[in-house]
Amino acid sequence: MWTLLKEIKERVRSAQVCAAFAVNGELILLYWQIDRDISSRFDTEGWGTKVIGPLAKGIGAEFPGVEGFSVWNLRYRRSFAEAWPEPEILQQLLAKLPWGHSLRVLDWIKDRPTRECYLKAVLENGRGQNVLVHHISKHLHERWSESV
Numbered sequence: 001m002w003t004l005l006k007e008i009k010e011r012v013r014s015a016q017v018c019a020a021f022a023v024n025g026e027l028i029l030l031y032w033q034i035d036r037d038i039s040s041r042f043d044t045e046g047w048g049t050k051v052i053g054p055l056a057k058g059i060g061a062e063f064p065g066v067e068g069f070s071v072w073n074l075r076y077r078r079s080f081a082e083a084w085p086e087p088e089i090l091q092q093l094l095a096k097l098p099w100g101h102s103l104r105v106l107d108w109i110k111d112r113p114t115r116e117c118y119l120k121a122v123l124e125n126g127r128g129q130n131v132l133v134h135h136i137s138k139h140l141h142e143r144w145s146e147s148v
Helices: 002-045 052-062 071-083 087-092 099-108 112-125 129-137 140-146
Strands: none
Touching (some): 002 087, 099 112, 112 140
């Protein structure tokens, strides 16, 4: 009986992790689509249109308690959509990682190849956010590219 209990617990935990990754991937894709649309609107109408404030207010009114749609978040995530304009990279890399990892790389690194180098390393090795930040601060991508 204890073996069965142990197996069931492992399956439940595994399913929880899979569900969390699926939700994360869907949220990142949603954020990217919204932010891409906002960016497109700015391209056609300009920054002076005051799009973000009314959007944040309208989303907040419709979905109270749902985080991620404040004025600050909408402005911040616009840079995320601009940094990775192709949907393929979302499915291949970004949707498989926690949102915080992408934000750290976006904040700390300016060029896309280096960003993707760190994100791929996280995906391959399961590194946490603190380890990612440490690797970035030590410029480990330079050593990794030398060893290839």
